[in-house]
Each structure stands twice: as structure tokens, then as C-alpha cells.
Amino acid sequence: MTFLPCSSGVFRRTNLPPMEIQLVLTVIFVVVSATVAADYVRPLPRKALQFPWDLKPASYPQQVHISLAGDKHMRVTWITDDDSSPSIVEYGTIPGRYDNLAEGESNSYSYLLYSSGKIHHTVIGPLEDNTVYFYRCGGEGPEFQLKTPPAQLPITFAVAGDLGQTGWTKSTLDHIGQCKYDVHLLPGDLSYADYIQHRWDTFGKLVEPLASTRPWMVTQGNHEKESIPLIKDGFESYNARWKMPFEESGSSSNLYYSFEVAGAHFIMLGSYADYDKYSDQYRWLKMDLSKVDRKRTPWLIVLFHVPWYNSNKAHQGEGSDMMEVMEPLLYAANVDLVLAGHVHAYERSKRVHNGRSDPCGAVHITIGDGGNREGLASRYINPQPEWSAFREASFGHGELKIVNSTHAFWSWHRNDDDEPVKSDDIWITSLVNSGCVEQKRHELRNLHMIP
Numbered sequence: 001m002t003f004l005p006c007s008s009g010v011f012r013r014t015n016l017p018p019m020e021i022q023l024v025l026t027v028i029f030v031v032v033s034a035t036v037a038a039d040y041v042r043p044l045p046r047k048a049l050q051f052p053w054d055l056k057p058a059s060y061p062q063q064v065h066i067s068l069a070g071d072k073h074m075r076v077t078w079i080t081d082d083d084s085s086p087s088i089v090e091y092g093t094i095p096g097r098y099d100n101l102a103e104g105e106s107n108s109y110s111y112l113l114y115s116s117g118k119i120h121h122t123v124i125g126p127l128e129d130n131t132v133y134f135y136r137c138g139g140e141g142p143e144f145q146l147k148t149p150p151a152q153l154p155i156t157f158a159v160a161g162d163l164g165q166t167g168w169t170k171s172t173l174d175h176i177g178q179c180k181y182d183v184h185l186l187p188g189d190l191s192y193a194d195y196i197q198h199r200w201d202t203f204g205k206l207v208e209p210l211a212s213t214r215p216w217m218v219t220q221g222n223h224e225k226e227s228i229p230l231i232k233d234g235f236e237s238y239n240a241r242w243k244m245p246f247e248e249s250g251s252s253s254n255l256y257y258s259f260e261v262a263g264a265h266f267i268m269l270g271s272y273a274d275y276d277k278y279s280d281q282y283r284w285l286k287m288d289l290s291k292v293d294r295k296r297t298p299w300l301i302v303l304f305h306v307p308w309y310n311s312n313k314a315h316q317g318e319g320s321d322m323m324e325v326m327e328p329l330l331y332a333a334n335v336d337l338v339l340a341g342h343v344h345a346y347e348r349s350k351r352v353h354n355g356r357s358d359p360c361g362a363v364h365i366t367i368g369d370g371g372n373r374e375g376l377a378s379r380y381i382n383p384q385p386e387w388s389a390f391r392e393a394s395f396g397h398g399e400l401k402i403v404n405s406t407h408a409f410w411s412w413h414r415n416d417d418d419e420p421v422k423s424d425d426i427w428i429t430s431l432v433n434s435g436c437v438e439q440k441r442h443e444l445r446n447l448h449m450i451p
């Protein structure tokens with residue numbers, strides 16, 4: 001199968017603009033996907049948001065977002081309709097005064113009848129830690145501000161997957177906007193553009209208020225794929241618009257990479273990139289895991305889209321193949337926490353490995369409940385598996401506060417009538433001083449991860 005749909009009722013055709021030839025192809029794909037759709041009930045998704053037409057000059061920077069780009073650096077990404085607009089970012093620590101200037105690169109892409117604007121990617125830095133910077137893109141337009149993450153723990157992450165652009169998305173983003181956090185983590189499924197390219201642009205506008213102020217670190221989901229047999233490989237729009245620091249982390253693909261921030265090493269895997277033992281992703285993962293220094297980064301956290309531990313009936317078993325190949329590596333390396341999306345509900349596991357709870361395994365959290373138009377996945381396998389600690393089908397977001405080298409506080413906040421209500425929380429202690437590390441030395445050797 002080349003395309004994994006989340007549901008059958010994917011498109012509301014009345015929402016589509018007229019004249020979209022892409023619609024024809026879309027309908028073909030919907031028909032194909034409907035035949036393999038999951039059977040869960042989705043109560044009351046909210047409507048897609050309306051985006052008023054705004055008349056701005058063609059050189060006006062749009063859809064500004066930032067991402068971490070190696071030690072003390074940040075990548076600023078934005079789009080202009082004007083092809084001659086320069087890829088420069090002016091920045092400094094005082095409003096209106098830009099003592100620094102960086103120049104970057106740009107790209108663009110076409111997708112059937114759609115042509116993107118000029119997509120600018122400019123890396124700025126070296127930047128001070130935990131510092132507010134003011135910046136301007138392309139030499140004009142409004143001033144934005146960002147805050148760099150701290151160099152040391154504590155640090156806080158906001159987590160929301162499967163966002164889309166509906167009323168529920170807005171509710172989730174509003175709640176995240178009320179939090180104090182340093183970095184946003186997104187385990188796949190961003191815009192739900194699903195071949196309709198201008199929806200990537202409206203998504204970019206929707207998230208700009210948050211994504212221009214804190215780094216957004218994302219990985220791909222099935223809704224980013226947008227492949228068309230013989231015409232388009234997958235992930236063209238996603239890769240062009242959401243460039244992540246894969247080069248900085250020795251990866252050859254934007255679909256998997258790693259980064260370090262404060263005391264945590266993050267690995268972003270690709271559920272939709274090859275992951276078998278002979279794949280580049282597998283080789284890269286092994287290499288990246290063996291570079292982790294738990295003295296420098298006592299926390300090891302992994303994100304990908306399709307959950308391995310899922311007791312929801314939606315997408316049941318879809319992650320098994322990847323889990324079979326890659327879980328031994330993550331286990332041997334003492335991964336603390338795995339964050340996934342895809343299933344439109346929330347679930348948290350105990351520490352688990354090989355299908356059973358295990359004090360030396362990772363905690364797995366599915367947080368695919370950001371608010372997309374497909375609605376919630378509310379049918380569960382009963383009885384609840386022994387490894388599953390908490391599950392609920394509601395929209396919401398997560399917050400991960402890593403307090404120090406041994407303790408992190410995880411909480412999940414449900415969108416309850418538009419109020420963020422904390423519904424689940426737990427202290428997670430890192431495996432670093434747990435005795436698991438010593439126990440697993442032979443596994444690391446067997447996997448050729450240490451000599």
C-alpha cells in the first residue's frame with residue numbers, strides 16, 4: 001500500500017475551492033483509501049477554519065516558523081509570493097535594532113497546477129541560550145520575536161500531533177499558547193493538506209503565531225506523503241516547507257534526524273521511510289544511538305508517527321513491522337520515552353518492551369489528538385492490555401517538563417469545552433541511573449552498538 005489513510009470521510013468537497021483540478025485526483029485517492037478505512041466512530045469533528053483573503057505585498061513574509069538547527073543555531077523559514085525577495089534574516093536582542101544579518105537559501109516546488117511561493121530557509125546564530133531575539137525576514141514586514149531554549153535543565157516541551165486546521169486545532173493551539181514552554185514537538189500529520197496544496201499555506205498562517213516564537217520540531221505522518229504513482233514521490237511539499245536539521249545530524253533524509261537541547265537527545269524517526277535492517281534509516285539510527293552521551297544528555301526521547309503500543313481499534317497493528325525491527329535498538333540504548341501520533345486519541349503505557357511491561361523499557365505515549373477534521377478514535381480493545389496505563393479519546397495536548405537529570409513530569413490536557421483540563425499526569429524517572437544500563441551491555445554488543 002502506498003498511502004495509509006486515517007479515515008474514509010477525509011474530504012468535505014464543499015470546502016474545496018472551485019477550479020481545483022487536484023480534486024479529480026483527490027477523489028480517486030479517497031475512493032482507494034475508503035476501501036481500507038478503519039472502522040472507528042468519530043464524534044463531532046469541528047469545521048475547517050476559514051482563512052480570509054489578505055492583501056499583502058508579494059514580498060511580505062508569510063508562514064514564518066523556526067526550528068533548531070544544530071548547537072546554538074536556529075533555522076528561520078518563511079514564504080514570499082515574490083520570487084526576487086532575498087533570503088535574509090536581520091536579528092538582535094533589542095527590538096527594532098538588528099545587529100546581525102544572516103543569508104540563507106530558498107527553494108520552491110510545483111504540484112500539478114499549483115506553484116509554491118519562494119520558500120526561504122535561513123540559519124541564524126550563534127545565539128545566546130534562553131534569550132529573546134527580535135527578527136525580521138526578507139528585509140521587510142513585521143518584527144517577530146523568538147526565545148532560544150535553555151542550555152541546561154529544566155526545559156519544557158509542548159507536544160501535539162495530528163493537528164490539521166479545524167476549530168479543535170485552534171483550541172489546542174490556544175491552550176499551547178497559554179503554556180510556558182521552550183520547544184514544540186509534533187509527531188506527524190501537520191496540515192492535512194492531502195494534495196490540496198494551498199492548505200499547506202493556510203496551515204503555515206495558522207501556526208505562525210506559535211511557530212515563529214518557539215522552535216517546532218516535527219516528523220512526518222501519512223498526511224504529509226501526497227504521492228501520486230508515476231508522477232510524484234512522497235513528501236515533496238513537506239520537505240520543501242518543513243526542513244528539519246537532518247544534515248546537522250548526519251542523516252541523508254529530512255524524514256529522520258536527531259537534535260539535542262538542554263539535557264535531552266531527541267531522535268525523530270520516519271514511519272514512512274524505509275526502516276528494515278538494510279535501510280539507510282536503520283543504519284543511521286544505530287549510528288546516532290551510539291553517539292548519545294548520557295552524561296551530556298541524560299534523557300533519550302524518540303518520536304515517530306505510527307504508535308507501536310496502541311490499544312485503540314484504529315490503526316491496530318500498523319506499527320508492528322517497524323517495532324519488530326527497531327525496538328531492540330531503542331531498548332538496548334535505554335530510550336526513556338517514545339511519543340507517537342496517528343491514532344486520534346491519547347494513550348500512555350507503562351514502561352514496556354516486546355509487548356509486555358518491563359522496567360527497563362520506554363514509556364510510550366500516543367498523542368494524535370491535536371484536532372484534525374477526521375475526529376476522534378474512540379473504540380478500544382477490551383480488556384485494556386496490561387501495559388496500557390491510561391487511555392482516552394479526547395482532543396488535547398501534552399506537556400513534558402524535564403526537571404533534572406532523573407525526573408520529568410508529563411501531563412496531558414484535554415480540550416474540555418475549550419478549557420485545557422489536566423487529565424493525566426505522571427512523574428517519569430530516566431533510565432540513566434536505574435541499573436538498566438549495566439543490564440543491557442550484552443544487548444548493545446549483540447547489536448554491534450558498542451565494541
Ligand SMILES: *[C@@H]1O[C@H](CO)[C@@H](O)[C@H](O)[C@H]1NC(C)=O
Pocket residue numbers: 403404405406407
Ligand atoms: C530532581 O527532581 C526531583 C523532583 O523535583 C527531586 O525529587 C530530586 O531530588 C531532584 N534530583 C536532583 C539530583 O536534584
